[in-house]
Amino acid sequence: MRSGAFRFLGNPVFWLVLAAAATMPLWLSPYYLGVATIALFYVGLALSWNIVAGIAGQLSLGHSVFMGIGGLLSSALLLKLGINMWLGMAIAAAISAVLGAFIAWLDFRFRLSHLSFALITLAFAEMGQLAAVGSEFLGGASGLFLPADHGSLLDFEFGGQRGYFYLLFTASMVCLVANLVILNTPLGYYLRAMRDNENAAQAIGVALLRNKIIAMMISAVLTSIMGTAYARYSGFVDPYQFASPNVSVEVVLFATIGGLGTVLGPLVGAGFLVVFGEIVRGQFGGTLPGLHFFIDGVLIIVVILLMPRGVVPTFVEWWDRRHAAAPKDPGMIAEVPTKT
Amino acid sequence: MDDILVQALIQGLLIGATYGFIALGLGIIYSVSGVINFSHGDFVTLGMFLCYSLWSALALDPYVSILITLPVFIVIGAALYRYLIQPIVGVHMLMIIQLTLGVSFILQNGLLMIFGGQPLRTPSAFEAKLLFVTDSVILRLTLVVAFVVSLVLACVLYWMLNRTDFGRSVRAIHQNPRAAALMGINVVAVRTITFAAGFGILAIAAGVLLPGTPAHPGMGLRYTVITLMVIILGGMTNFFGIILGGFLIGVSEAIGTVYVSGITGMMMPYAIFVLVLLFRPQGILRRAS
Numbered sequence A: 001m002r003s004g005a006f007r008f009l010g011n012p013v014f015w016l017v018l019a020a021a022a023t024m025p026l027w028l029s030p031y032y033l034g035v036a037t038i039a040l041f042y043v044g045l046a047l048s049w050n051i052v053a054g055i056a057g058q059l060s061l062g063h064s065v066f067m068g069i070g071g072l073l074s075s076a077l078l079l080k081l082g083i084n085m086w087l088g089m090a091i092a093a094a095i096s097a098v099l100g101a102f103i104a105w106l107d108f109r110f111r112l113s114h115l116s117f118a119l120i121t122l123a124f125a126e127m128g129q130l131a132a133v134g135s136e137f138l139g140g141a142s143g144l145f146l147p148a149d150h151g152s153l154l155d156f157e158f159g160g161q162r163g164y165f166y167l168l169f170t171a172s173m174v175c176l177v178a179n180l181v182i183l184n185t186p187l188g189y190y191l192r193a194m195r196d197n198e199n200a201a202q203a204i205g206v207a208l209l210r211n212k213i214i215a216m217m218i219s220a221v222l223t224s225i226m227g228t229a230y231a232r233y234s235g236f237v238d239p240y241q242f243a244s245p246n247v248s249v250e251v252v253l254f255a256t257i258g259g260l261g262t263v264l265g266p267l268v269g270a271g272f273l274v275v276f277g278e279i280v281r282g283q284f285g286g287t288l289p290g291l292h293f294f295i296d297g298v299l300i301i302v303v304i305l306l307m308p309r310g311v312v313p314t315f316v317e318w319w320d321r322r323h324a325a326a327p328k329d330p331g332m333i334a335e336v337p338t339k340t
Numbered sequence B: 001m002d003d004i005l006v007q008a009l010i011q012g013l014l015i016g017a018t019y020g021f022i023a024l025g026l027g028i029i030y031s032v033s034g035v036i037n038f039s040h041g042d043f044v045t046l047g048m049f050l051c052y053s054l055w056s057a058l059a060l061d062p063y064v065s066i067l068i069t070l071p072v073f074i075v076i077g078a079a080l081y082r083y084l085i086q087p088i089v090g091v092h093m094l095m096i097i098q099l100t101l102g103v104s105f106i107l108q109n110g111l112l113m114i115f116g117g118q119p120l121r122t123p124s125a126f127e128a129k130l131l132f133v134t135d136s137v138i139l140r141l142t143l144v145v146a147f148v149v150s151l152v153l154a155c156v157l158y159w160m161l162n163r164t165d166f167g168r169s170v171r172a173i174h175q176n177p178r179a180a181a182l183m184g185i186n187v188v189a190v191r192t193i194t195f196a197a198g199f200g201i202l203a204i205a206a207g208v209l210l211p212g213t214p215a216h217p218g219m220g221l222r223y224t225v226i227t228l229m230v231i232i233l234g235g236m237t238n239f240f241g242i243i244l245g246g247f248l249i250g251v252s253e254a255i256g257t258v259y260v261s262g263i264t265g266m267m268m269p270y271a272i273f274v275l276v277l278l279f280r281p282q283g284i285l286r287r288a289s
Helices: A004-010 A012-022 A030-055 A063-081 A085-109 A114-134 A160-183 A186-196 A198-203 A208-234 A245-258 A264-284 A291-306 A311-322 B003-033 B040-058 B062-088 B093-115 B141-163 B165-175 B177-182 B187-209 B217-233 B239-259 B262-266 B268-279
Strands: B130-132 B138-140
Touching (some): A012 A160, A030 A160, A030 A208, A030 A245, A030 A264, A063 A245, A114 B093, A114 B217, A114 B268, A160 A208, A186 A208, A198 A208, A245 A311, A245 B093, A245 B217, A264 A311, A291 B093, B003 B040, B003 B141, B003 B165, B003 B187, B062 B093, B062 B187, B093 B217, B141 B165, B141 B187, B141 B239, B165 B177, B165 B187, B217 B239, B239 B262, B239 B268
Antiparallel strands (some): B130 B138
């Protein structure tokens, strides 16, 4: 079990895919490179959400708040106060971490059930969007335009499509590594024990509050950083794009379809569905807006009814059964929620 | 008291009754099956768009359209439970949340594809009528109708839960589904009927809320969040708690919009919600029904 991450990292297929992904700017057309960049953004979001929802079993619907802080606050700091965006990113991440710790404390203090936690974080998400729309400083309903990109790295400018591809590529790989590390350190075991049976975990000495806060803070910081990176890439931020609770719901759907609690699930789910969604949007966006989300909604219902653990774990299990001789890869099909 | 406050209070109470009524539908579903429907608000939107279609095709008044949308919603509610939710009940709570979020996405974007993103208004017989309580306190008649319908139906629901055999079986399942099954209650049937009833409530609420409200495909999530806040404030299954929670959210929304400028005022119900939650996590009324 402990070797899971190392086997994952030692797998040549993983490195091949990674290398192929890293060379994308060399052979993809600018349009598809843009699609790949957006896909990487959602992969990062899904993976950082997975730390709280998949590994620790707390279905947060409030992650749009962290993304909003990362995107809107860092942009506002740059435009209104002239604070360097690297520093802005750090400030936004710190505020997200504090807010995440507060939400985790609420969860612990009131012993919220899964359901109440989801409800309350959803209320936070809605509140966050309203606060952003109402705040003059954050650009209000009309949003903020970031200054033109001159490719100066020190000002958090990455000079065009390729630079941003690598920025989001690196950021999402950081989220991937964070997942792998957590899954294979004591923290991951504590979190999974808490997810499967909170009372039993507490009884054997797992510090609930401490671990909940750590998991939520890591997840909040990563989400916030993804928000800042994407804000600089898109060059325009507004609350409907960055702080909408719908973003949280999208991430939930992507990660769940792929397979919650695993590393590959959210990665494959978000990566595949965003690319698919962007292509559908490119084809039908004018006549049937929202078709790709409609398809996502249908997909999640089908996945939950037919393969409740998600597509990736189900596929890996099927593959293992076909090649019974091949050993299982615990890094790929790590624990999946079973019963409460 | 000055007139603006009175106006805000009355308006809040009127809209709050409808919020409470919608939340009751969610509450009884939760009390018998432990399921929270995260697409609740999107079904309100669906009901509104059905009424809009009936108006644009047949020129029906939204109040009349309820006669058509009500049976449709009852069937949808029963089918949703039987074919989508029942197969996964008892597997994991999170799955039900994710599944209903998926349903919410389907409704929201399905409506967007059919009707487009423009807010649509549906005219009604009472739309422009105003009631003058005093010289400066003015109410829209449509809100009064929504209030009366919601309260009357809430009373009917209360009577049904307490005085009929069906209501007794609902309460029995709420207390202990297993024992209820042993007493010969068909648990699955009762759960299906409560789902159907909860959705029937939505059809009625959508019809009475529609006059004067522009309908937009994306507004469902807001209704869902308001409804969820109401039932949490009400203590999840407490009948009077939920009605009171509806009034509290409605009044705080109205007062927030009047006294605190713009968007910040719209945050008022959420702020009240978080405060109540911090100081009275068990809901505003302690006793469970």
